[in-house]
Amino acid sequence: NAGVTQTPKFQVLKTGQSMTLQCAQDMNHEYMSWYRQDPGMGLRLIHYSVGAGITDQGEVPNGYNVSRSTTEDFPLRLLSAAPSQTSVYFCASSYRERDGQFFGPGTRLTVL
């Protein structure tokens, strides 16, 4: 199993550009989540999904969209990038909420 994969590893955007961060898992997990990690702030939940076709907002959803058309994939879209979205983004998945999550290696995003 590849586990949770994320692409790209690094990305530099200009203010106003849009892009999609890709996340995929091959463990048949129902639960998937996107977090951003900023120094001194831990991980903050952006959006999450409890199954294909079902998504909900987390703590910091503004400026981000998600969709879940398949169990395997959970892409995160930045609609119009802003410098405040400079961060490291992690995707995670789990079989059940009580199992703990598997994390991807992260995407380091810089918005100029």
Add this chain to the structure above:
Amino acid sequence: AQSVTQLGSHVSVSEGALVLLRCNYSSSVPPYLFWYVQYPNQGLQLLLKYTTGATLVKGINGFEAEFKKSETSFHLTKPSAHMSDAAEYFCAVSESGYQKVTFGTGTKLQVIP
């Protein structure tokens, strides 16, 4: 609403000394509690978890944690620190039946030779 507090953003211990990383939580329902470790430039890895049952939980790499409901705590310990334990550690809480997970702000562990 659930929340997590990790006391001490940086902790230094000598190699071979006891490791104690503190975590306190608030939750309106019985929680699920987790500790994760993050090595530089990597994603998070699950160390251990508490869901129900035994309150002393053993995890990987010799770590363990004890759920104390009366103190709303879930402190992480290891009897003897190793250089390879140097990393950042995150405590997390999830209310049972509720998928959202809340993370603490993390504690960076430094191990001094």
